[in-house]
Amino acid sequence: MAKPKQIIRPEDITICESTQQMISKARRDGVELFFDRAEELKPCPIGADSACCKHCSMGPCRMNPTDPYKRVGVCGASIDTIATRNFGRMVAAGTAAHTDHGMAMLELFRGVIEGTITDFQIKDHLKLGEVAASLDIETDGREIKEIAADVYRELEKTYTQVEGEIPLVKRVPAKTLETWRREGIVPRGAMREIMEMMHRTAIGVDQDYENLTKQISRTALADGWGGSMVSTDISDILFGTPSPVEITVDMGVLKEDQVNIIVHGHEPNLLEAMMVSTAAPSLQQMAAEAGAKGINLVGMCCSGLEVLSRHGIPHAGNFSSTEAALVTGAVDAMTVDIQCIKQDLHKVAGCYDTVFVTTNYRAKIEGAQHIELDEHDPLKCTDEIVIKAISRFKNRSHPIEIPRRVGRGVHGFSHEYIKYMLGGSFRGGYEPLNDNIINGRIRGVAGVVGCTNPRSKQDFSHVELVKELIKNDVLVVQTGCSQVALAKAGLTTPGAAALAGAGLAEVCETVGIPPVLGLGSCVDNSRILMAVAEMVKTGGLGESIADLPVAGCAPEWMSEKAIAIGQYFVASGVFTVFGHTFPITRETKFEKLLFEGLASKGLGSWGFADDPYEMARLMLAHIDKKRQALGIDT
Ligand code: XCC
Ligand code: SF4
Incomplete structure (x- = not known):
């Protein structure tokens, strides 16, 4: 594999210390990571501003993003x-x-x-x-x-x-x-x-x-x-519907003396089946005979978050750490199904002789081994992977370096649980959420969600933004890779209430919850929709979702899925800020529509900011504006 050329310091690439450590190791090992390519492969400025079209062969047509109305496409498209x-x-x-x-x-x-x-x-x-x-x-x-x-x-x-x-x-x-x-x-x-x-x-x-x-x-x-x-x-x-569970995250969850299996992807069925296989006495026995102290099942990305929320299965890291986890040399097998799976994982796994398996018929990777998960006989697939992992454990031939860090937190907050915890209803029970918003202890609620992206320092904006929000008494709910960033930073423990403003801290201490609530994977953003719908139905905070003192943010987004999520929050009535890049041309009518026009029609609106403090400022300003409109501006 080609040696990475540039030498950006790992601490400028990510604030995740484990990932930093593995970037250094990858460089020593001569293994290229996606961070290296992000550096080499600069984004096309016209594409970044969405100022080009290739929807037909009269083009592709490029506009000038700095003078957007100067030209139109061959067909006349503006x-x-x-x-x-x-x-x-x-x-x-x-x-x-x-x-x-x-x-x-x-x-x-x-x-x-x-x-x-x-x-x-x-x-x-x-x-x-x-x-x-x-x-x-x-x-x-x-x-x-x-x-x-x-x-x-x-x-x-x-x-x-x-x-x-x-x-x-x-x-x-x-x-x-x-x-x-x-x-x-x-x-x-x-x-x-x-x-x-x-x-x-x-x-x-x-x-x-x-x-x-x-x-x-x-x-x-x-x-x-x-x-x-x-x-x-x-x-x-x-x-099973999640309820609060103590969890561990970060690469320190990998165990040198155990067979480590990472499941990465999005559909929970593979991991659920893998839980059965790894617990099977015959396979446990086989692992013991290979000299392992056990079989250590670990999740990554959203698959990992599904089982972290439901069963407290340890989680090794978010999107930007998937290759880095392989660099430890400790991963005996990595399985992937659908979504957010970098094609080069196969290559990086190869550098460490890690068994790398695709399991879903709709997501194969050229050259990678495919063992299909058939729901009619799921253990056939997962047993086979475990056996391969044990064999790799037995024949480990690479030096192992596992970062020591382990973050702890309490996750698994379904909207049902939030409702129950805050008094059986969002209002009218014991210190419920709506009442605390009305009396001002909680200023508002913010969803901080989404990916990490090598174009911005991994985890930095997630963590800084959330710190700003809770400091200002905003209760934070999370899904996706974002919550892994916060869990690594220790903000999903009840003790993190110490970093919250006095009002929010009081509520967290009374109820016994962290100020930052992990709700699950990215499809579980639907839990946030349910929570805001519940807040409206409970009463006291306006009649539509657009009236609520709530805001959303995906500070380090990268996937098209994030744009779909952002748009459904906006269309549902939520002010939603995206960070670092936004895929439109500025100073256009379309920008004005997304950033202002939709709100005037009773929907939410988009916002954009380049740094987490500005993101927080925009979100707080919106929350305050809504409080004022509701007459609860205390
Ligand atoms: Fe993918 Fe769901 Fe984004 Fe993470 S947050 S990088 S979409 S894994 Ni879903
Ligand atoms: Fe084709 Fe029109 Fe797009 Fe140009 S702008 S690629 S002509 S559709």
Whole structure:
């Protein structure tokens, strides 16, 4: 492998000390990481501003981002058309990712109901009942399987329905839904919305940025209140709704004297099956005979967060640390399924003889070994991987260097749990959330979520932003790679209340929660939607989500999925800030629409900032503005 050329100091690349240590080791080992390529491969400035179009072979057409209205494309497309279409396709792709993931969960659920899949069960009957009730499905005196079959049939409409409204809009606060209906952005079905988005962004179709933006919102809402929410609900039904659990994160969770298996990706079924395999006495025995003290199952990225939230399985790190974990030399096997899997993981794994396996038919990597997970016989796949990992353990031939750091925290805060913890309802019980917002102990609620990105110092903006927010009495809820950054920094422990403002600290101490609540993986952003919907329904904080003193942020985002998430939060009424880059041309009508225009229609709005203190300032200003409008400006 080519030696990395530049010598940027690891501490300028990431604040994660384990990753720093592994960057240094990779350099000594002559192993190239994605950080090195990010340095070498500068982003195209025109592409970064979304000022180019390659939707047909009359182009590609490049605009001038510093003088955006100077030129139009060969077909006459304006900068607003071009940037809006590009944005729309990002939303379509992100929505497709989450909804296809949700579809896979739904298929698994169907197999369980029909009895063709027997290794997974309906575990959380309570959640099934709640989901059924929210869909107006009768539960009294009915068999679990009957209720489940009805839930399945209803949720399938999220995807396949061609007219009407997706079923889960039943959970949207009335006034928010009214706004969507007025704007014509209630999703019909995810497949239809994604298809229409792709159609309307093709050459010569929709060339009115405002009209396009409506379809962008409708598509994104089919993700948030559709595919992602289905994924969360079904995963909870099958694997259990999370409740607070003590967790460990960071590379120190790898064990030199054990067989280390990392599961990285997004669908929880593989990890659930892997939990069964690694606990099997026969495989434990095999590991012991190979000289191992045990089999150490560890997650990464969102797969890891699903099982961290549900079962407290240790987590080795977020997106920017996946290669670095391999550099320890301690990983005996890494399995990957879908999403956020860098193609070079295969290569880096090869440098350390780590067994690297793709497991999903829809995500193979050229040259990588593929052992498919078949839900009808999941242990066949996971047993085989464990056996391969044990064999790699036995034949370890690389020096091992495991960073010592282990972060601790309490995670697994489903919205159901938050509701329960704060008094059985968001208001009217014991010190509930809404009351504490109204009396000013809690200034507002912020979702800090999303990826890490080698274009910005790993974890830095996540951690600094969250510190600013809690210091200012804003309760933080988290999903995705962001919460791993905060867990590593120790901010997800109840003790972190010491870093919060006096009001928030008092609430955290009374209830016994951290000021930063980890809610799960990225599809679990739907839990945040449910929480804000609950806040509206509880009363006292306005009539629509747009009235709430809440804000969202993805400070180090990188994936198209993040744009889809951002757009569904904005369309739901939340002010949402993205950090470091924003994929549009500034000083355009489309920018004005996203940053100001949507809010005037009763939706939320986008914000952008380059550093975490500015992100915090924007979010606090918005929260204060909403408090003022509600007359609770204390
Ligand atoms: Fe991927 Fe979900 Fe982003 Fe992390 S936060 S880099 S999308 S793993 Ni989802
Ligand atoms: Fe150029 Fe128009 Fe074709 Fe885009 S669609 S590449 S702007 S000619």
